[in-house]
Amino acid sequence: MLAFVAAVTLVTSVLFDLAPALRGSRVEPTAGLHQAGRSVSEGRPANRLRAALVISQTGLAVMLLIAGGLVPQSFARLTEVEVEFRGSRVAGTQSDPDRRASQAAYAYTPI
Secondary structure, rough: OOHHHHHHHHHHHHHHHHHHHHHHHHHHHHHHHHHHHHHHOOOOOHHHHHHHHHHHHHHHHHHHHHHHHHHHHHHHHHHHHHOOOOHOOOOOOOOOOOOOOHHHHHOOOOO
């Protein structure tokens, strides 16, 4: 199962990372810049939006990295915790959902 996940990860990363890079390598960058002229700039609002998106994406990536590092540590600590079950300190009750509400007060049995 782990090999399958690794293979799918590798294929998707190559597909989504390498394909746009190959497509971009075929385009002559100076030709596009000469045709566009000064209309390439999008203005301040677009730059602010782009900066906000980059900042939020970077923040989320850092959060995921930190959480990805903390989860294995927490799991390792959980495996070291001794779990005790004391049967002498357990309380039990009985209830019957078919009884009426007036009889529900008598459905509990004392310990």
